[in-house]
Amino acid sequence: MTFQKNILCIGAGYVGGPSMAMIACKCPQYQITVVDIDPKRIAAWNSDTLPIYEPGLDEIVKEVRGRNLFFSTQIEQGIQKADIIFVSVNTPTKTFGAGAGMAADLQYWERTALQIREVSQSPKIIVEKSTLPVKTALAMERILTATDNGVRFDVLSNPEFMAEGTGVRDLESPDRVLIGSRETPEGLRARDELVEIYANWVPRERIITSNIWSSELSKLVSNAFLAQRISSINAISSLCERTDADVTEVARAVGMDHRLGDKFLNASIGFGGSCFKKDILNLVYLCRQYGLDEVADYWEGVVRINDYQKERFILNMLGAMFNTLAGKRICLFGFAFKADTGDTRESPAISVSRRLVEERAELVITDPQALPNAERDLADIREGISFVEDPCEAAAGCDAIAVITEWDLYASLEFKKIYETMRKPAFIFDGRNILDHESLFRIGFNVFPIGKPPLTHF
Numbered sequence: 001m002t003f004q005k006n007i008l009c010i011g012a013g014y015v016g017g018p019s020m021a022m023i024a025c026k027c028p029q030y031q032i033t034v035v036d037i038d039p040k041r042i043a044a045w046n047s048d049t050l051p052i053y054e055p056g057l058d059e060i061v062k063e064v065r066g067r068n069l070f071f072s073t074q075i076e077q078g079i080q081k082a083d084i085i086f087v088s089v090n091t092p093t094k095t096f097g098a099g100a101g102m103a104a105d106l107q108y109w110e111r112t113a114l115q116i117r118e119v120s121q122s123p124k125i126i127v128e129k130s131t132l133p134v135k136t137a138l139a140m141e142r143i144l145t146a147t148d149n150g151v152r153f154d155v156l157s158n159p160e161f162m163a164e165g166t167g168v169r170d171l172e173s174p175d176r177v178l179i180g181s182r183e184t185p186e187g188l189r190a191r192d193e194l195v196e197i198y199a200n201w202v203p204r205e206r207i208i209t210s211n212i213w214s215s216e217l218s219k220l221v222s223n224a225f226l227a228q229r230i231s232s233i234n235a236i237s238s239l240c241e242r243t244d245a246d247v248t249e250v251a252r253a254v255g256m257d258h259r260l261g262d263k264f265l266n267a268s269i270g271f272g273g274s275c276f277k278k279d280i281l282n283l284v285y286l287c288r289q290y291g292l293d294e295v296a297d298y299w300e301g302v303v304r305i306n307d308y309q310k311e312r313f314i315l316n317m318l319g320a321m322f323n324t325l326a327g328k329r330i331c332l333f334g335f336a337f338k339a340d341t342g343d344t345r346e347s348p349a350i351s352v353s354r355r356l357v358e359e360r361a362e363l364v365i366t367d368p369q370a371l372p373n374a375e376r377d378l379a380d381i382r383e384g385i386s387f388v389e390d391p392c393e394a395a396a397g398c399d400a401i402a403v404i405t406e407w408d409l410y411a412s413l414e415f416k417k418i419y420e421t422m423r424k425p426a427f428i429f430d431g432r433n434i435l436d437h438e439s440l441f442r443i444g445f446n447v448f449p450i451g452k453p454p455l456t457h458f
């Protein structure tokens, strides 16, 4: 069969893989190829064990792979054939030179732009899908048009707002699809082509358009606002722990104001994930570049509170367990940055583990999806750390359990049995407030929630 359009996605990661699977599923008339420089990752996408865990994704990939969705390492061939190219390569935070620790590292992205320019022989629409610093599309445009080889490129910005763990649902029924373009006749034509793809399943009123810079900035700002809500409630959680207030009650009362809404008000050990910190730091860097130091400081505060929240968690543990963790066995319930994913990027679990090892505690880590990543993240400090799949087995012989990830399964464990196998006094630090604290206390545990007074037997 001949396909109406050839779509290519460069980068088979958490965004590229699932978002292309969704387009393939909703648009059988298009041929979609996802390419990556990493042959292992491509092999995994072509196998029965996909490289990422995302509820509902396996089913979709099974349905469309080999029909109109293909995974390949042949990047150049893919570029040549494509009418539309989504660029979804990773843009980690720079670790060297100017802007180290803040600005985005654009080397993979620039290499991709150069490669597209070199091998293209027919006009293409280039869609910026990775979250990038504002004005990156302009740089992309400049690179692509720097040599006059007669090929026309139109660059669009189309940030992906899906969250991990709910990726399939978010892609299937997004709150909005945002497409930024130049406002020239060619830019608008390219924009309409992309609108047409999404219109196959997304209601028109949810597909919004803007200029390129607004589109790029909106992604950073959405993530900054979401993270800001978490840092706001987490800041209040520390006050609740000192007073007799309960952060869950406060969040409920606050969230019922319809102007505020009840989402993203769960106090926690701190936010993680590949986006929040990176995007806020990008925003901060951008503000500093424009001399807006007050604005930069304001947003940087969101990240500072998040670091404070993680450190507070450790200090609370230390204080509760008689000011020494040396030689104590602590079981971490969860290592992923949130439930329903195996992703551990920027997970609070990483810094918590490192801090606990610094305090000379022994760690037993359990997680239903994230253990392979956890082992990689802690490869340099493996001594004194064990990884155990079953949470009950993991907790046996430990002094404390620290809940790091809000996996549903932890709330339904038989804590009475777990308590019997643990050293005494036994502690639970619930970094997600998902357990039934009263009943744990009645079993015998000393319970330390986030943002509520502890329940202790001494």
Ligand code: UDX
Pocket: 160, 161, 162, 163, 164, 165, 223, 226, 230, 263, 264, 265, 266, 267, 268, 269, 270, 271, 272, 273, 274, 275, 276, 337, 338, 339
């Ligand atoms: C986020 C954005 O939600 C998404 O729109 C964007 O495309 C990418 O970044 P993601 O990082 O997958 O998605 O996860 P998200 O659900 O936003 O959670 C981020 C972190 O905040 C997690 O560590 C989560 O546990 C934490 N969180 C979330 C809280 O601590 N409290 C809350 O109330 C909500």
